[in-house]
Amino acid sequence: xxxxxxxxxxxxxxxxxxxxxxxxxxxxxxxxxxxxxxxxxxxxxxxxxxxxxxxxxxxxxxxxxxxxxxxxxxxxxxxxxxxxxxxxxxxxxxxxxxxxxxxxxxxxxxxxxxxxxxxxxxxxxxxxxxxxxxxxxxxxxxxxxxxxxxxxxxxxxxxxxxx
Numbered sequence: 708x709x710x711x712x713x714x715x716x717x718x719x720x721x722x723x724x725x726x727x728x729x730x731x732x733x734x735x736x737x738x739x740x741x742x743x744x745x746x747x748x749x750x751x752x753x754x755x756x757x758x759x760x761x762x763x764x765x766x767x768x769x770x771x772x773x774x775x776x777x778x779x780x781x782x783x784x785x786x787x788x789x790x791x792x793x794x795x796x797x798x799x800x801x802x803x804x805x806x807x808x809x810x811x812x813x814x815x816x817x818x819x820x821x822x823x824x825x826x827x828x829x830x831x832x833x834x835x836x837x838x839x840x841x842x843x844x845x846x847x848x849x850x851x852x853x854x855x856x857x858x859x860x861x862x863x864x865x866x867x868x869x870x
Contacts, residue, residue: 713748714740723748730755731808733827753808771807777863779814781855786810786818789848793841804837805829818845 713723731753738747772780787801787810794801809826816822823829823838 709752709754711750711752713750714745715748716743716745726750769807772859772862775814777856777859781852781859782814782849783810784855784859785848785852786813786845788851789841789844792844792848793837796840797837804841818842818849 711726713726715723727750730750733751733753735751736749739745740747771783775783786805787807790801790804790810794804805826809829812826813822820834820838820842823841824831824834829838
């Protein structure tokens with residue numbers, strides 16, 4: 708994730724609004740500057756390389772099958788299934804545990820306590836609440852990756868022939 712700051716004076720928020728509409732925002736903090744009457748905004752966002760919006764086609768949703776290689780999509784699918792199983796077990800929404808962009812950060816890494824804690828917002832408390840069980844479930848679901856990969860290659864082959 709990255710940060711950007713904006714200083715906004717009265718009726719001068721066009722640049723800020725344009726930025727907010729075109730990026731995936733994680734958090735915003737603001738401070739009023741009494742000396743010059745402006746607001747300062749610090750915005751934490753996900754860079755476009757990690758999260759690309761396809762507004763015309765999906766209105767903000769991403770087709771990860773289209774964006775990822777067959778291998779990466781198979782691991783991503785297993786990670787999503789792990790998250791889903793945990794969310795159902797604990798009766799919490801899946802996004803409370805991880806959002807999809809968090810799972811993308813795990814694609815090129817071994818899924819361990821250390822790599823989970825590298826994810827922004829996933830500290831010791833969240834690890835204790837969700838991480839241990841996620842890792843236990845991951846041991847089961849990562850075994851599904853070869854089957855997912857086989858199926859994914861079939862799907863992509865059929866799609867290629869249909870083009």
